[in-house]
Amino acid sequence: MVIRLDKYLADSGYGTRSEVRSFLRIGRVSVNGVAEKNGARKVDPEQDRVMVDQEIVSHVSFEYYMLHKPSGIISASKDKTEKTVVDLIKSKKRRDLFPVGRLDRDTEGLLIITNDGDMAHKLLSPKKHVEKTYAAIVSGVFPENAVEEFEHGIDIGDDKLTKPAKFSFSVSTWDIYLKEMYDSLSEEREDLTVCEVRITEGRFHEIKRMFEALGLKVEYLKRYSMGSIKLDAKLSPGEYRELTEEEIELLASSI
Ligand code: URA
Numbered sequence: 001m002v003i004r005l006d007k008y009l010a011d012s013g014y015g016t017r018s019e020v021r022s023f024l025r026i027g028r029v030s031v032n033g034v035a036e037k038n039g040a041r042k043v044d045p046e047q048d049r050v051m052v053d054q055e056i057v058s059h060v061s062f063e064y065y066m067l068h069k070p071s072g073i074i075s076a077s078k079d080k081t082e083k084t085v086v087d088l089i090k091s092k093k094r095r096d097l098f099p100v101g102r103l104d105r106d107t108e109g110l111l112i113i114t115n116d117g118d119m120a121h122k123l124l125s126p127k128k129h130v131e132k133t134y135a136a137i138v139s140g141v142f143p144e145n146a147v148e149e150f151e152h153g154i155d156i157g158d159d160k161l162t163k164p165a166k167f168s169f170s171v172s173t174w175d176i177y178l179k180e181m182y183d184s185l186s187e188e189r190e191d192l193t194v195c196e197v198r199i200t201e202g203r204f205h206e207i208k209r210m211f212e213a214l215g216l217k218v219e220y221l222k223r224y225s226m227g228s229i230k231l232d233a234k235l236s237p238g239e240y241r242e243l244t245e246e247e248i249e250l251l252a253s254s255i
Helices: 005-011 017-025 117-124 146-152 176-186 206-213 245-254
Strands: 029-031 050-052 064-069 108-114 132-139 166-168 192-199 217-226 240-242
Touching: 005 017, 005 029, 005 050, 064 245, 108 117, 117 245, 132 176, 132 206, 146 166, 176 192, 176 217, 192 206, 206 217
Parallel strands: 108 217
Antiparallel strands: 029 050, 064 108, 064 240, 132 192, 132 217, 166 192
16 A cells, blocks of 8 residues: 655654655655655555655554553543653654553553554444453442342443352452552551453443442552453553554454
């Protein structure tokens, strides 16, 4: 597939199309060894050799990042006043990145950021049943049948019950951040429980509303996995890394 030279350069992180056009004009770009000033020139990413200042520029079609979302940041691509999860991806090349689904402002944990709309759509499709694992610190007194309630589906005020979810009083992943949060919240109150929930849907505030319907309150929520992708324990809140080729393939093959 051929694309315009200015788009090729913009996709590869060389600025906006107008920024790209200005350095095309001053002769910094060549195609197959010949200087090229015309941004509308069509190039084939598979065949043509594009260079800026004698450096080869590979075309970037898709980017995939794993972010350890910190609390306090909104899950959006752009915002007029607030910093977004996409703003945290400092090394991005593409300008069309977006988060795959949303975590609430105060929810932490795994967020995939990409510009691959097709993959995002599949990951979020209710039909694909992609499982998401959350650890929650919850206050209140649990009903005896909590496990069954989650398994059965809970009335959270929508027209349908939630899809069956797996609930457990033990968490499969503990990290220092969850521990620190638990220690700090426990200084204030004694009725806290750390538990794990696995859901396959992504309704608005779904986990918080499930607990609320059982008379409980989520004090802290963190996502540890989405399908085959697990939050990298080496990432601190606010840090990110690119998904590995293996993770991208695993994701693509599991949905
Ligand atoms: N469920 C919630 O209530 N909040 C989130 O951020 C994610 C799932």
